[in-house]
Amino acid sequence: xxxxxxxxxxxxxxxxxxxxxxxxxxxxxxxxxxxxxxxxxxxxxxxxxxxxxxxxxxxxxxxxxxxxxxxxxxxxxxxxxxxxxxxxxxxxxxxxxxxxxxxxxxxxxxxxxxxxxxxxxxxxxxxxxxxxxxxxxxxxxxxxxxxxxxxxxxxxxxxxxxxxxxxxxxxxxxxxxxxxxxxxxxxxxxxxxxxxxxxxxxxxxxxxxxxxxxxxxxxxxxxxxxxxxxxxxxxxxxxxxxxxxxxxxxxxxxxxxxxxxxxxxxxxxxxxxxxxxxxxxxxxxxxxxxxxxxxxxxxxxxxxxxxxxxxxxxxxxxxxxxxxx
Amino acid sequence: xxxxxxxxxxxxxxxxxxxxxxxxxxxxxxxxxxxxxxxxxxxxxxxxxxxxxxxxxxxxxxxxxxxxxxxxxxxxxxxxxxxxxxxxxxxxxxxxxxxxxxxxxxxxxxxxxxxxxxxxxxxxxxxxxxxxxxxxxxxxxxxxxxxxxxxxxxxxxxxxxxxxxxxxxxxxxxxxxxxxxxxxxxxxxxxxxxxxxxxxxxxxxxxxxxxxxxxxxxxxxxxxxxxxxxxxxxxxxxxxxxxxxxxxxxxxxxxxxxxxxxxxxxxxxxxxxxxxxxxxxxxxxxxxxxxxxxxxxxxxxxxxxxxxxxxxxxxxxxxxxxxx
Numbered sequence: 249x250x251x252x253x254x255x256x257x258x259x260x261x262x263x264x265x266x267x268x269x270x271x272x273x274x275x276x277x278x279x280x281x282x283x284x285x286x287x288x289x290x291x292x293x294x295x296x297x298x299x300x301x302x303x304x305x306x307x308x309x310x311x312x313x314x315x316x317x318x319x320x321x322x323x324x325x326x327x328x329x330x331x332x333x334x335x336x337x338x339x340x341x342x343x344x345x346x347x348x349x350x351x352x353x354x355x356x357x358x359x360x361x362x363x364x365x366x367x368x369x370x371x372x373x374x375x376x377x378x379x380x381x382x383x384x385x386x387x388x389x390x391x392x393x394x395x396x397x398x399x400x401x402x403x404x405x406x407x408x409x410x411x412x413x414x415x416x417x418x419x420x421x422x423x424x425x426x427x428x429x430x431x432x433x434x435x436x437x438x439x440x441x442x443x444x445x446x447x448x449x450x451x452x453x454x455x456x457x458x459x460x461x462x463x464x465x466x467x468x469x470x471x472x473x474x475x476x477x478x479x480x481x482x483x484x485x486x487x488x489x490x491x492x493x494x495x496x497x498x499x500x501x502x503x504x505x506x507x508x509x510x511x512x513x514x515x516x517x518x519x520x521x522x523x524x525x526x527x528x529x530x531x532x533x534x535x536x537x538x539x540x541x542x543x544x545x546x547x548x549x550x551x552x553x554x555x556x557x558x559x560x561x562x563x564x565x566x567x568x569x570x571x572x573x
Numbered sequence: 574x575x576x577x578x579x580x581x582x583x584x585x586x587x588x589x590x591x592x593x594x595x596x597x598x599x600x601x602x603x604x605x606x607x608x609x610x611x612x613x614x615x616x617x618x619x620x621x622x623x624x625x626x627x628x629x630x631x632x633x634x635x636x637x638x639x640x641x642x643x644x645x646x647x648x649x650x651x652x653x654x655x656x657x658x659x660x661x662x663x664x665x666x667x668x669x670x671x672x673x674x675x676x677x678x679x680x681x682x683x684x685x686x687x688x689x690x691x692x693x694x695x696x697x698x699x700x701x702x703x704x705x706x707x708x709x710x711x712x713x714x715x716x717x718x719x720x721x722x723x724x725x726x727x728x729x730x731x732x733x734x735x736x737x738x739x740x741x742x743x744x745x746x747x748x749x750x751x752x753x754x755x756x757x758x759x760x761x762x763x764x765x766x767x768x769x770x771x772x773x774x775x776x777x778x779x780x781x782x783x784x785x786x787x788x789x790x791x792x793x794x795x796x797x798x799x800x801x802x803x804x805x806x807x808x809x810x811x812x813x814x815x816x817x818x819x820x821x822x823x824x825x826x827x828x829x830x831x832x833x834x835x836x837x838x839x840x841x842x843x844x845x846x847x848x849x850x851x852x853x854x855x856x857x858x859x860x861x862x863x864x865x866x867x868x869x870x871x872x873x874x875x876x877x878x879x880x881x882x883x884x885x886x887x888x889x890x891x892x893x894x895x896x897x
Contacts, residue, residue, distance in 0.1 A: 403588050406874045408833040418855035418863050422603035505715045512717045547718040555713035
């Protein structure tokens, strides 16, 4: 679990000042509460396994996919809209059939998942970076700065994330109107997702920062004249990261769904770099003519991915919640 | 109570002002409004004259005040793509969105609340476990994919229900059109409102279940049982009442997101509402429609939040005492 190893790493750094040598990280992980609670919940183990497999398939798409859907030389329009292998008129080369341009659907899903995951991870990191920075500043500095940041957060919280993302996309289209969408779609998508999701991080981090601020170690750091920026980044930040990781896991599922939705609505990834949402949007046009597989299979892949990440996030939230122990 | 309401109202006004400022910035600085209104053959002098006439050369604060005054009367000028007044376009499409949202919210409440009560009272029954698993899947399926699945099942395969549009509508009054009065209109409502309401339904169900589980453990319920009251009375008179407080808040807030998520559902089902129009505006950079939609939804959200805050006072008596 990346979460535990991070935490362990941090405490290992703190332990360095102690005289006693810390036990091995792996040994400590295997003995931790979190690892036991992980093994106790069978559904979580399954979810973690499925998530790992999906991540691996997406990451290794160029090596594990049976075809390369972006290699124009290898695709033929004659193979267009071939049904999955268990149906009539199928082609054994294409396990889940092909799309309207003759690209293998299974390979398309692997590559699409890769793009969905890249966008998801990047936007979660960007949202966390914005939210943590603003939350730290709001909590540590307080006063007017705090009031301003939190009022902005409040206003934004009244609007659903998807609307904000759509709006940012519309504005970006207006500003970069002259350019080709392909060039900026990826960055705009990440920016719009990050700007719609930062609030949660900011609120959580602000809350924990206000608690940490009054503890002795921070006061001691202040007394010996360490600059505020370093106190925030070095001393407070590691102690407020716990809840952030939970939010990030749950947010990853949300970011993937929102990205897919935006792409489906035609304002996300362009058809030349299709994410799962784009694939579903393309397939949607063929639903009525009986070629259901083009939309349904990418959709099922998306649902499977989101479901398992959600399960992991739910478990992590409960496992780290001291109230439920 | 009055002081609280006044403070809330002030906050709401500030939010609306901020949103108006945002919409104004968008309108004024994203692209050149003049370029959008005239053709290529218009000369520079004519453009300048139009700019002067529309007041685009005035100081920006004055322009903003003018914009806000017009926005308060819901006058957003002319749409770039349709060449029609934005207010007229919205008037035509608001009934479709509101009817869809209303039916979805009703569906979410009528199905979600009983499911939640059942799952809360019979925690270990197989049916409750089924409800929970279904709700987890419901939360994980993106709205648009639920719509696609429903269309595939009920429109394409079984051919029971229409997959797009509102069906036949009847005009009521000068501008409201309703799909409630014709068979095809009602049939057309079924799939979109299930699509839109499913997420809210699962949310309400999980919330009521969690609240029920918590309330059932409290002392006053144990005491009511000890008094020998029948289960029905304990569950519905005593327990349900206290689970409803958070449900009202969440339902109120979810009404706002139902209107927002209508954008997605309307796209899947080609539902002629304002969400579909907003999406087309985003794709075509039709700023007047975008800013009008922004202000209209902001107003709806702020109004709903305000009403929910006030409702709290009536539902939860604890808030009424001991408050300045």
